[in-house]
Amino acid sequence: MSRSNILLFQCVVCFLISICYPNFGYTALLDADFGSQGVAVTDFGTGDDQAADLVVQPDGKTVVVGYNFNGAVRNLAVARYLPDGTLDLDFNGQGFATFSLGTGDTVASAVTLQPDGKILLVGSTNNGDADMIVVRLLEDGTLDKPFGNGGQLVITRSGSEETASGVALAADGTLYIAGTSQVDEQNRAAVGVRIDSAGVVDENFGEDGFATVNGSGDLTVNDVVLLSDDRMLLAGGLVQEESVDIALIRIGGDGGVDTAYGNQGLVTLDLEGKDSELHDLQLLPAGGLVAVGFGDNGVYRDPIVLVLTQDGESGDDVTGDNVARIDLGYDGVAYGVGVQADGVMALAGVGQTDSGKDILYMQMDPLKLPGVGTQVEAETDSGGADETESDASGQAIVYDVNDLIEVLVTDIGANEDESRAIAVHPAGGVVVAGFTSDGADSDFAVLRYSSEDGGGTSRSAAIPGVATGAYFLQTLPISNVSRNSAVTGGNLTERVTTGACEDYCEYKCEDGDTDCYDLCFEECLPGEVSQRGVVYSIIPHPVYRESTDDADESESSGTTATDESGGIFPDSGKSYNYDVVRNGQTSDGSGIGIYGSDIYDITPGQRYYVRAYAVLADTTVVYGNELSFITDDACFIATAAYGSFLDKHVSVLRQFRDRYLKTSRFGRHFISFYYRNSPPVADLIRQSDAARAVTRIALLPVVGFCSLSLAGSLTLAVGTVFCVLLLTASTAVFLKRKKAGLL
Secondary structure, three states, X not given: OOHHHHHHHHHHHHHHHHHHOOOOOOOOOEOOOOXXXXXXXEOOOOOOEEEEEEEEOOOXXXXXXXXXXXXXXXXXXXXXXXXXXXXXXXXXXXXXXXXXXXXXXXXXXXXXXXXXXXXXXXXXXXXXXXXXXXXXXXXXXXXXXXXXXXXXXXXXXXXXXXXXXXXXXXXXXXXXXXXXXXXXXXXXXXXXXXXXXXXXXOOOXXXXXXXXXOOOOEEEEEXXXXXXHHOEEEEEEEEOOOOEEEEEEEEOOOOOEOOOOOEOOEEEEOOOOOOEEEEEEEEOOOOOEEEEEEEEOOOOEEEEEEEEOOOOOOOOOOOHHHEEEEEOOOEEEEEEEEEOOOOOEEEEEEEEEOOEEEEEEEEEOHHHOOOOOOOOOOOOOOOOOXXXXXXXXXXXXXXXXXXXXXXXXXXXXXXXXXXXXXXEOOOOOEEEEEEEEOOOOEEEEEEEEOOOOOOOOOOOOOXXXXXXXXXXXXXXOOEOOOOOEEEEEEEXXXXXXXXXXXXXXXXXXXXXXXXXXXXXXXXXXXXXEEXXXXXXXXXXXXXXXXXXXXXXXXXOOOOOEEOOOOOEEOOOOOOOOOOOOOEEEOOOOOOOEEEEEEEEOOOOOOEEEEEEEEEEOOOOEEEEEEEEEEOOOOOHHHHHHHOOOOOHHHHHHHHHHHHOHHHOHHHHHHHHHHHHHHHHHHHHHHOOHHHHHXXXXXXXXXXXXXXXXXXXXXXXHHHHHHHXXXXXXXXXXXXXXXXXXXX
């Protein structure tokens, strides 16, 4: 087949693939140190497990609540994760617990943390009628028996059913719960309850302990915040015959309707389009409120952000002027919002793309939000809607996805994934909770998104070094990170000087006692540094290895080799091997001072932990502070062709490689071949616009068939063979054209 026929064939396949090619989102950085590559999944049993809310403790541990279905009923479920994403075994002895408050379903909808570390879970139970519940746990995950009835409280109301969806905690320990109340099938009302720190319902709050606000239709309450003077502000939607409108409800400090707010305590907003609803409500650190949810534009739902700068005192500022609609180009809902230390707003929710439901994570510059800063013109070149001037009718400002700082659609597995809550982590970044399906049932899913950029960035750059004995050793910042190398080093200085030893020994020994002085001086001086360098590993806290036997054991794994000094080093020479280089070290001279270290021939797309080391004459090893970096991913040709590692086409190829090729012997051999031979090809492609264009055309059918395999539309065998054959053929065609001087 001639080159022109090959190109024609590829174009035809591209056209066919474009008909069913999935819509992929943008990418951002998951914290690879958390769980498994940024994701922790917990399966409570054989049935569905779904998380609804989370809270991050000051020590970095994350508490996630929801429910577990045991095959008969749903039970309240709670799990606590360590900062690295593993289950905290100090919590109930296994990291998670389930509770049932009766014979029917029991679920948790919200969680908050008391200053003393006790955990408050709020939700509902159904034992014929639905009732609100509160469960208080001690720090170890066991029930706090003095609270309520043995740590549990069921709030019943005669003649109606109540479900709880939000919780707020006052400074004095008083608990405020919000939800809905229903007497019959119509006209659900918003309801609030106040409980003291001992677990007793305040019957003086509202009517017999229940504050109730009615609307002209069914009210749905999803969250609550506590305002000044113990007033409650509830967020949700007003369900009427033909649509759902944004709804905010305010209850006074005595439990009565706050009539100064809107229309008898209720403010609604009918956004242009179809339904709209709020799901999360947060107080802003600088004052004001932010709420997130969705607005249906008539084709799909847009995530929305509502900003009120004055706590909505009268409700007059709940207009389209203060609402931002984010047009992603596909269905999306924001279920949670958090404000990070730098003021950037982080949103979590669900994105419904052609490949199914996936976890949606977005970051927004608050200065671009209506009601906060200057409203900017929306870009429309990626299919987003134009900006529209808003007015009291609720048209809102519509933003294109390009106005966001970052968007990530995270696909945990081949099935549906959803997120329901987000919280800012005290160490930076955010934690998101929801659930993921494995095809049989759903499981808790917790994700951590890092605030670092991932490439050559130190997670511990603020740590200046480590003082060990007579030395101070600092690991130098990591730089020049590539797909298989990086540059770092160390700075080794003496903490004890010769003059200090002289003064110390003169003080310790009597005048004229030369034996005492000589021995003291010898022990006081720092030992000679016989070797220095850096050690690195794919697991934290890499260590220096001196023994040749130890090195040989490592070499047997196919990852390292030894030199004459007995140190551990990667195999020499240029290598793009698939086998993961698990650990290694450099040897960079001796003595004190600043030295550089070149790390080379390591694995692409891998996180490495690094720290400087020094070996003293007495074989003592001292270490510096630990840093980490991630090598560039190995999709060399695709990255060169599309210009970015984050391009959606490159993302498809990476996912196919990780999910399928790495799991088969044939696939691993192909990866090894590709890693060895593709870098020089990628370098040639990168230098020519024409070569990049031709390669993109050649790769599109490969990407298309790989994406279909990921979506389950083709069998694994067909997808794998087709992708491998097309990629090989495309590379061969390019090399022939290059050799013939056609590019």
